[in-house]
Amino acid sequence: MRAVRLAASGELAMTEIDQPTPGDGELLVKVDACGLCGTDRHIVDGEYPSAAPVTLGHEFGGEVVRADGASSIAVGARVTVDPNITCGVCEQCRAGRVSFCPDLTALGVQRDGGLAEYVAVPEQQAYELPPEVPATHAAFCEPLACCLRGLDLAGIEPGGSVAVLGGGVIGQLMVQLARLAGATTVVLSTRQRARRELAERLGATATIDPTANDPIAAIEGPAGLAPGGVDVVLECAGVAETFRQSLAMTRRGGTVVVFGVAPQAALVEVSPFEIFARELRIQGSYLNPLTHGRAAAMVASGVLELDALVSKELSLAEVPATLSVPPGQGDVKYLVRPAS
Ligand SMILES: [Zn+2]
Ligand SMILES: [Zn+2]
Structure with a gap:
């Protein structure tokens, strides 16, 4: 064979x-x-x-x-x-x-x-x-199972706000899952226009081109999409810059889920005071522990595009x-x- x-x-x-x-x-x-x-x-x-x-x-x-x-x-x-x-x-x-x-x-x-x-x-x-x-849908269960782990840890509440950083397959699945979890503001930031358009078709309430606009101001600024910051940021790009953005665009008491796979040697300077005073929760999400069965059930249900x-x-x-x-x-x- x-x-x-x-x-x-x-x-x-x-x-x-x-x-x-x-x-x-x-x-x-x-x-x-x-x-x-x-x-x-x-x-x-x-x-x-x-x-x-x-x-x-x-x-x-x-x-x-x-x-x-x-x-x-x-x-x-x-x-x-x-x-x-x-x-x-x-x-x-x-x-x-x-x-x-x-x-x-x-x-x-x-x-x-x-x-x-x-x-x-x-x-x-x-x-x-x-x-x-x-037959092609079976191949999505594994990445979806990983996303479900991230979603479980994110604590998205109905009516809440979510930013998704990264427009690859994970970001596109996360947009759909965040909507299914009841988030009413779901913003996706990604450089590629085709990916922004796709996310808008799949349920993103807004998208940001980080090469044209500062995504931090576009989200948490006074005239932004979620003034004061979003409840949850799903970092799905795995680069230092988007991790930095994640901390800045989360509201006080909000959660950053570190989902994207950054290079092992990547380092980012963070302010412990910011994490302390803004009560940020920084949550890693690794692999798909015990979530594959739920991913299969979701794929079987046809609820995802x-x-x-x-x-x-x-x-x-x-x-x-x-x-x-x-x-x-x-x-x-x-x-x-x-x-x-
Ligand atoms: Zn994979
Ligand atoms: Zn073991």
Whole structure:
């Protein structure tokens, strides 16, 4: 079968390998769709630890084509896969903090993932989707599950105000989730015009071009969209500048959710007095602990607009070249269809 394999840092290629043989308690899944994301680029560049040689792809779903006799998921079922496998017995796992499991391994990072025609998946990582859900939507469950973690920690209240910084797929999902959570002011700030227009279609009540206007003044200034600041900022860009903006545009007593993945070495100067006197809550959000089932339920319900987030569908053969250059202007999500 065909698979996109990382041989070593910087060495990504589509190669022909044997179809995996599922072990005890594992399913063989024929991959319908697998999303590409920024993490894949970091893995290829060696900026994110992986266990090469390995097949990449951690945002995927497909059809179960083999299951062992004891499986509760039948052959023919459509599933979405939580790629993060935890041990279940360590202190963190037993306390429900599974994303901090020291033995966490991920499909598509440390073991073979979904950028292939077939993938072997531990059954407990699979969540069934109804057959009528479009095959491409299964690939959104993983990023959505991460967003749900961030949303759980954000504490958005109905009638509240939210700023989303960053207009990639995470920002576009967050805009929709913030509206569903009842926020009545949802402002998205991003440089790319196509992404601002998309966010407005998906429910943003306003958007800001940070290259044309100071986003801090545009939000918390006296004539801004939320004078005094927003209740919650969802930082989804992962750069020092947007983190700085987040602190300044949050109202007193408000919350900043640090969701975007900043470079590990990035540093930002902050004022402890500001955090103290304005009672800011600065909250990290890491991975998708125990949220994949809810993400699958949301995707199955059809409540989210996902088709508009797909910028391009690719074959496996197109992946190495696609990941070797930055995403195209205005593009949000690339989906790989291994059967194509
Ligand atoms: Zn990802
Ligand atoms: Zn553990």
